[in-house]
Amino acid sequence: MSHYVKKYFNTEEKVEKLLVFLHGYNGTIQDIEYAVNFFKEKMPNMVIVTPEAETACEKNSQKRQWYSLWAHDPHDERRNPEVSVEVLADIYNRFGGELKEVSAEINKLIDTLQKETRIDNKHTIIAGFSQGAMLACYTALSRPDFDGKCLMFSGVVAGAEALAHEQKSFPEIYLFHGKDDVTVNYKTVDYSLAWLREHKLRPEVRCYDALAHRMREDELSDAVSVIAAK
Secondary structure: OOOOEEEEEOOOOOOOEEEEEEOOOOEOOHHHHHHHHHHHHHOOOEEEEEEEOOEEOOOOOOOEEOOOOOOOOOOOHHHOOOOOHHHHHHHHHOOHHHHHHHHHHHHHHHHHHHHHHOOOHHHEEEEEEOHHHHHHHHHHHHOOOOOOEEEEEOOOOOOHHHHHHHOOOOOEEEEEEEOOOOOOOHHHHHHHHHHHHHOOOOOEEEEEOOOOOOOOHHHHHHHHHHHHOO
């Protein structure tokens, strides 16, 4: 049984898909509930579970974090718009140890949820926003025999060096990113695409004008189409 606090949406008996949605840094379940409710309305045949990170956020004790960002980027250098993509890639690569540890716990949670719902890897979607997207990517690629889908909202491939050694699967993977995002900078998208392709994945990217570091309806509608596709 998972030790995470979590919330279930769509708990009807007849469900065909499982979506595990991970919130971002300095976030909570409530912060992504607007997106989850959108999925709930559009896809009644899918059970949605939103676990909450155990650790209080270093930035705000009322919020949560999957792992510390300040541990490897104490001056928030990644949020400097002048920083090069190469420097950003190096910063995000530093989080491999934390991602390996937390993704193992998330995969244990998914094991439990799949047993509860009788849904297999093929019909499981691992998704997340921001730090949750980074964790979703690491979790999906390190999960054995995972042939479901991974959806990354405003994320980047993080812990790349560690993930290259941990990769066990080649799922469908989708990147959704706002062109005005400077928190997880939009210019990292090409880096993520290149890394994923290099590691035998076929990522798809959807980019959105006038969208900063958040999710909005047109983006979520595109995600619904992705989830619904066979």
